[in-house]
Amino acid sequence: MLPATFVTDIEQIVGAAFVKRDEAARTAYGQDGLKQPHLPEIVALPGSTSEVAATAETCHAQRVPLYVRGGGTGYSGGAVPLLGGVLMSMERFNRILEIDEQNLLVVTEPNVITGRLQAEVEKVGLFYPPDPASLDESVIGGNIAECAGGPRAFKYGTTKRYVLGLEAVLPTGEIIRTGSKAVKNVVGYDLTQLLVGSEGTLAIITQAVLRLIPKPPSHATIRATFDSIDAAVEAVNELIRARVVPATIELVDGECLAAVTRYLGGAALAPAGTSGLLILEVDGMAHAVEEEAHLVEAACHAAGATELLRAATEEERQELWRVRRELSPALKTIASMKINQDVVVPRGRVPDLFQLIGQLRREFNLTIPCFGHAGDGNIHVNIMVDGSDVDAVDRAHRAQRRLFEGVVALEGSISGEHGIGFTKAPFLSIELSPEVIALSRRIKHAFDPHGILNPGKIFPSTPDAVVGATGPSGR
Template sequence: MTTLTPEFVIGLRDLLGPAYVRTDEATRTAYGVDALKRGTPADVVVLPANTAEVAGVVKLCAQYRVPVVPRGAGTGYTGGAVPIRGGVVLSLERLNRLLEIDEANLVAVVEPNVVTGDLQEAVEKVGLFYPPDPASLKQSVIGGNVAENAGGPRAFKYGTTKQYVLGLEAVLPTGEIIETGGKVVKNVVGYDLTHLLVGSEGTLAIITKIILRLVPKPPVQATLRATFSSVEAAVEAVSAIVRNRVVPAALELIDGESLEAVAQNLGVRSLAPEGTVALLLLDVDGVPAAVTEEAARVEAACLAAGATEVLHARDESEREELWRVRRELSLSLKLVAPLKFNHDLVVPKGRIPELFALVRQVREDFRLRIPCFGHAGDGNIHVNIMVDPDDADEIARAHKAEHVLFSGVIALEGAISGEHGIGFSKMPFMPLALSPEEIALMKRVKAAFDPLGILNPGKMFPES
């Protein structure tokens, strides 16, 4: 906790008006936690209305050396928006306007706290498409997505958030306002500051405006579900689909343990043929003739790889039904155990079977429940260690297992996070993933942006 002087708080109230400077305990606690659920109350929560007010708050924080932590919707899984050093939580919730949909240039301009799903709906109404689709899209906001470089099932075909960010307006930790990039798709003037800020987890600048690239909305979609008696067969199907020159719009892999949890949650005996160890959910999209052709090629690839069953959704309600198992996953896992250590590990997709073998070994060695599911197209698998919060021994085993998993993933040429970032929860593992030289360079970049170290301190890099 930082000790705030009365002058500092008065300065904030003068800037924003008393209603937008909150010091009551309930607000400080609510804004001190994200989806990681390991929070620390803020000392004060501020709600600026525009970029100038954001810059004013940051200048005051710099003057008084008070930490300031930007916050979008607070759905982050690694504690990025948690004020672990106390100070100010700067919520961007009042910067929530969709400023422009520029149909001629296939661009949208938004303030940071536009909800991702709302932007998607708005652009789809005019026949355009914003593909990044984190599962949190009904709550998370574009600023948070940009700060975390969020991705989702569509990443394999369409890429992650960074592929759609053309330009930014941002407030530096010194209070200056910068604009990077713009509405143009090509721009090679100087260093690419736009993409340095994408994924910087609120440690380099506070994003106050975003220019996003849009694409035409694919007219039709088809959904298929294929079941397999081994993960190896499911992954072989993924390779065969790509060999058949199809890039599905979504390609989700769900393991047997996760399927059991969903079946239990929905109160059904089973969701797939007996002996199913892996299930693939696939969407293909595009113009009707291409979709029919691609769906046929996907089915052929799955059957050739040994699928035990391939289902096609015949209409929208069947599509919804096939996707239901995926949507119910998060909630269903709570039945396995109340606490989830959710790791979004990535390996080259050909090595997914080795990742599952590693998980099997860890499950046995540490006596843990670890349902897995994820984005098979890009090798990004959510490995969920489920624990009882009252079982200290199980929690200790889970933490030991994390080390084995992270080291194993790096040995498989993978990465310890594909989507959720580092925040503070994965900070201790950075030295496993990056060399001392790489970490030192990143720290120098941080110092160049934030010489006083006031912006979101205690994140990303281990202390020494």
């Protein structure tokens, strides 16, 4: 249980109306996209940076676990209050403070929904490229904390490329400002980039300065189908050899396509026998788009495309994206449990990754539909099992470990987008050496000497015992 006076202290800081303790609120804020809930003791909704700082200081002083939540779409349990304590929702930090057209930047509070920020800057001809598929629900603070990527990362990079500066609150309650509005800044350690991708374990982001670019005026969307996944991957290699950089290269495998086809009642989405499908988008000035679209088509043709379609209208574009859009609901119909991994390998090793996945399918007798960002080598590997089948779940977990070991052996990484959270914490040592883990723990300790901020995440155990924790169930 929380210390007796603690809740009163938090109510005095943020206002009693902004502290929730009822079961419904605790349940609603106790889970993210992972759907493995743990309930907080209280939910606090601060309205200013000074309230965030005072809340953190109080948690630090009384050793109460503090968890920060943005849009709550994370896939690795980053915002889940594993040990109970305080769940700090940043939902009142939802204002875009400044769009600076001269300096090509936007100053924003962290809980602005990513899609809304994009729409606002596009109104003045500017562009914020990071585009996680969750962009209608996830927020800038969560994207920064996870270094979110998306289909456009191949050409434009991930969130980290766009963060120029941050205002953040340390777990001890101090307020810091990192970086600046300038595009160049080499003063001191790059704390801005240290906070990007730190999964809410080092500091609470209360404001961000983000770099923008001019909005590309034109784009073309092409869909290519192949009778094998290797041919689809070869098309990507052809593109690279032709020095074309599409904004997106989305890959969908045969198992995914079959799932979407079933989900849509047998609709003929692609030629019979399709085992690999690419959705490619090029963007830029109109003449360059036309030239690049031709090169894309030529590369796909050379790799043996069975069908090539180019959208002539926005409706046709949406139709070409349909397979990708319907994937998430379609996969849910395959099995009750989805172990969704976002492994990444160097682009040239994607064929080896698919070979490994094929091996896991056969060896563990599992359905593993895959899709992803082929240009980045970032493939979403979905191990689908009946959650009530103990043997199948065990096989899935063994296959997952082998997948992680395999991608590291291929010089890749166990997570390209979703982060470690608590789900992948037990696998951290597959990828990171003891020296790197020890150094990371020392960094964590420098920011958070009592380990109160997001305990249980990234590292297999918390550095310090915290009081006021309600145990792993959160109840």
